[in-house]
Amino acid sequence: MKTAALALALAATPALADISGDPATLETLLDRTEMVRIADAIDAAVDAKDWTAARAHFTDEIAVDFTSLVGGEPAVIPADALIAGWSANLTEEKTSFHLRGNHRISFDGPDAAVMQSHGYAWNRMERGGLPENGGEVLWEVWGSYEHGFVRTGTGWRVNAMTFTATAERGSDFVRNTPGS
DSSP states (O other): OHHHHHHHHHHHOTTOBOTTSOBOOHHHHHHHHHHHHHHHHHHHHHHHTOHHHHHTTEEEEEEEEOHHHHOSOOEEEEHHHHHHHHHHHSOTTSEEEEEEEEEEEEESSTTEEEEEEEEEEEEEOGGGGSGGGTSOOEEEEEEEEEEEEEEETTEEEEEEEEEEEEEEEEOHHHHHSOOO
16 A cells, blocks of 8 residues: 555656656665665764674675875775774764765666765764863864665665765864774
C-alpha cells in the first residue's frame, strides 16, 4: 500500500528529478534517502565517537581529499586509516558537532552516485581556553562535501570523500591538537 501511494505521488509530481534532470523513480528516491541517511549517520557516529559505526559506512578503501584543511595530496587509503585518524584527533576530551544539508545527488548508472552537500563542523576543547593555548575553546569550519557512493552486496557505501573548506574561525590549538 505504501509503495502504491508513493508511486501515485510520483506520477502526480512529474517535476521531481535528480540534479542531472533525469526523472525520479521510486528506486532513485529510496537510494537518495539511504545516501542522505548514511552521510548523517557518519556525522552522528563521529560526534558520538562510535568508530565502529562510522567505519561501517565505507568501502574497504576510500579516495579522500581533505587538502583544503590539512594540505598534502588526495589519496586512496584504507577506510580503517581514515577512522584511525579521526579517532586520534577527536578523543574524549574534544567535543564535536557535524551538520550537513542541501544534499544533491546524481547517479552514474544503477550502482554509483555522487552526493554534494554543505557542511559545518564545531569542535570544543576546554584546554584551548588556557592562556598558553590561545585562550579560545572553539574551532569551527564551513565548506562543501562530495561523497562517492557505490552499491555493494550489503547496500550503499561511501568510496570517496572530499571536503573543501570555505571558511573557518576559532582556535588553531583546538583544531590541531588531538585530545588526551
